[in-house]
Amino acid sequence: MSEYPYEGKIHSDDKVNYSTVYSSDGIRIGKVEAAFAESFIVKNEMQNKEVKYQIPRLAIVSLIDGSIILKLTKSDIDQNYETSSINKF
Secondary structure (H helix, E strand, O other): OOOOOOOOOOOOOOOOOOOOEEOEEEEEOOOEEEEOOOOEEEEEEOEEEEEEEEEHHEEEEEEEEEEEOOOOOHHHHHHHHHHEEEOOO
């Protein structure tokens, strides 16, 4: 069994993959780690923390040159779409 939980579920030719995601208020959310039919997983690695979000595709306003702009603010994303938060030591 693979250590990577999304193996076999990712559409590798999807335009969303590996894009950098920004909130509507201009804050960098992270990079797309996996893209699914109706949502995508965004991973943000900070100095001592890793946060993941599962965001619906319907939240995308634009996708240009590897950057995704969402119609959600950073606080909306944190409140409604954060799936995990891991402290690193």
